[in-house]
Amino acid sequence: MTTNTLTVTTFKPDLRSAKGTTIQRGLKIRILRVVTLIFLDVIALTSAWTLAAYYGTSIEYLWAEQIPLLMFMLVTAISVIAVKGLYKPGKERRNYFGLIQAVSLAEILLLFIAFLYEPESYVSRSTFLIFWFCSVVFVCCDRFIFDVATKQLRCQGAIRHSVFLITDSQDQKNHIKLIEQENCYTVQGIADPSCLDLVNREATFEHLRKQGITEAFVSWNAIKNRLYVCWHFQTAGIILRILPMETDVCYPKSVFWMLGEVPCMTIPAPIIAGSDFWIKRCFDLSCSILVLLLLSPIYLAIAILIKLDSPGPVFFRQNRVGLHGKNFKIWKFRTMVNNAEKLQASLETNNEIKDGVLFKIKNDPRVTRIGKFLRLYSLDELPQILNVLVGEMSLVGPRPLPSRDVERFKTKHFIRQEVLPGITGLWQVSGRSDIDNFEDGVKLDITYIENWSLWLDLKILLETVRVVLQKTGAY
Structure with a gap:
């Protein structure tokens, strides 16, 4: 297996982080298109409403005399057209059959609402049919005119x-x-x-x-x-x-x-x-401060138990490889004997990870009594909130690995290092230590990177709570 040497030149931000908050390029043209189409549809529907009132059966309580209902009609019709995606660019806005469906649906809905709103008022069939027919014709015509005008402008090099x-x-x-x-x-x-x-x-x-x-x-x-x-x-x-x-x-x-x-x-x-990433960073900071304030008594209790259980420091700090291959010290509560890293070499033959990239064994003899309890509920990870505070980690992301593991990476694995490492991640909530093949874990990390969103982070955090309480795959 080939190995790769880690080199760090200049610091680069997280893959998902823009150099600054940037408005989507070309947004002005897209907004102008949508606003123009809505304006034309409003004119078309209002004209249809006016014609229906003029040529339909004259009655005392005609819809056209009720301005609030007219406004409601416009909002409803425009909303139905928008929901059907008919303000999108290209063929979507030229979907005339879709427009006929949307306008018809909106007016049937309005007829039903009008019946509930004024159940004792009579609405003539001629008024409704004229309004429906004119709405369909006028809206389709305004789209046709818009398309012809747009093509002419684009032939001149505009928009x-x-x-x-x-x-x-x-x-x-x-x-x-x-x-x-x-x-x-x-x-x-x-x-x-x-x-x-x-x-x-x-x-x-x-x-x-x-x-x-x-x-x-x-x-x-x-x-x-x-x-x-x-x-x-x-x-x-x-x-x-x-x-x-x-x-x-x-x-x-x-x-x-x-x-x-x-x-x-x-x-x-x-x-x-770029805004999502900075919202994520603000969320990480806010949650970290809140966790430290709320769980400070638990931190103190764990520290006392560790000191009473075995000799050595309360915290364990280990070199991990983080963003873009940059080394940093990860904080954890100590769960092993004081010379655990020196003993690892003698235990390599017992490694249960099939491809040997990671090092994991059940019933590790180096783990202390209180350490087993802390690992069972992932309490040993709590001090990593400090890494989140200083920006070395995030609440959610691929887990940072020791140099020993990263040195065994293939080139395709280094995509993990393009984003901030996390305390928890998709790998951890999909099996934790039960996943015994590094390639399977990397696939989960890549899936997370490809599909990342704030909503996905929130779902992983909530799923982490469930996994920890159920002790799924913990050892």
Whole structure:
């Protein structure tokens, strides 16, 4: 098995952390499109309402005379259209059949609500049918007019998205032709896949930021096996579009769409890039301070029990490999005899991890009596709150490993070191020590990195409480 030497040059932030909070690039054009469509739909629906009131059967309590109900009608109809995704770009906003369905559903709902709101008022069939027919025709017409006007403006070079193409030289012509078919993009630059290599990556993203690139088209061959590149695009606020792609490939957080007749995959950038990570950091700090305040009596009790149980210090500090291969000292309550690390070499033959990367054995003779109890409920991990406070760790993330384990890593394993290590993680809540194959654990860590969100962190924390109380896989 080949080994890899750890080198630390300059400090880099967590993979999920942007250099600063960044508004998604190209957001102004997208907001302008949605606002314009809503404005046109409001005009269309109001016009339909007015015509229905004028040409329908004249009655004393006509809907059109009730301004609050008119406003409610507009809100309901616009909401139904939005929920069906008909304000999205591309073919979605030109889905006329979907528009007919949405408008019809909204007006049936309004008819029902009006009946409950004014059960004794008569609503003529002619008024309702005129309103429905005019609404459908006017909304579809406003979309058609919007599309024609948009195409004309884009032919003049306006309201286009600035994009960058990264693909192999032999595919560049085909991919440019494919992109130009959409008539909404301006290709501002082209590069080969080497621009995403480690040595070139920072310069590439700096160039994209300076050029004001809103979307990047990247061939599948250029991005596969480069999981971390997706996070770089996200934290830069740039939408990533992967093309063309194999039909059996699926990527976390991806959305499928069609570029002409070619299926492509989009990994959208968040509206405010980088904000989630800093919210995570604030959450870590707040929880850490709260835990220290609430559990200080437990910390004191554990410290006394450790001193009474065996000679040695209360805390155990060990070198662990953290973010980007940087070494740091992890804090734990001591659960083993004082010379435990020296005794490990004589126990290597008893290692129960199949591939030998990690070191784990049940009934470890080095563990003290109080240590077994602390490990059973993971209480020995509590001092790592101090590592969280100083920014060396997070509450949730891949567990930091000793140098002995990291030196046995293969190249593909180092993706774990691209994010802040955590006190708990997906690996820990999916079996803890019961997972006896390092590769299985790494897959869980990569799954966490690919699918990371604040909600996922919260679910893992809640699941950790359940796992600890049930003593699942603990030894």
